[in-house]
Amino acid sequence: MLNSLWAGMILIGIIFGAWNGKMPELTNAALDSSKDAVSLCITMLGVMAFWCGIMEIAEKAGLVKKAAEKLRPVIRFLFPQLPVGNKANEQIAINFIANILGLGWAATPAGLKAMEALGELEEDRRLGRAFGPVRKRGVAGDEMCIFLILNISSLQLIPVNVIAYRSQYGSADPAGIIGGGILATMASTGAAVVYVLVMQRWGKRK
DSSP states (O other): HHHHHHHHHHHHHHHHHHTTTTTHHHHHHHHHHHHHHHHHHHHHHHHHHHHHHHHHHHHHHHHHHHHHHHHHHHHHHOOOSTTTTTTTHHHHHHHHHHTTTOOHHHHHHHHHHHHHHHHHHHHHTTTTTOOOOOOTTTTTOOHHHHHHHHHHOOOOOOOHHHHHHHTTTSSGGGGGGGOOOHHHHHHHHHHHHHHHHHHHHHHHHO
């Protein structure tokens, strides 16, 4: 769907430029944008390597595990039916920590591992090896839906991505977005938590 939208917008731009005799400007803009894209990729690669390295060091030093333990009450509150010893707990915590730091790239591997563990939990429930509601294959469990919603809402204290973009494009104060970013992501995460709690209560009533 996204590929179709992007292709459609590009095609409309080309047709509009040709119709108005702006093809030279369109060609120059495409070349300039290509150079900017490569430059931005190099900048983001450096930022990504730095922060992913920091996360790796924190994990090796045991800091991530300690942070995950601190987040355990929050995870228990949001995922009441998730077994305490399930390996998804740690991966969910790592994902939350990475997202809070604005490290979407570092959060993705942990998010995928968490979803994989939650999928295994659903299979265990179908086989009677774990407690919780049983759903047929192909239907996401409560924990999977909750985790996806919270991951998308993504509370961020340091929006590294946006700061890097602003720095790349010459902002006088790249970090000036931090306050607004915190407020915006607090609102989105708060809405996600409220939605999760309402749906959990509604599900129990059903």
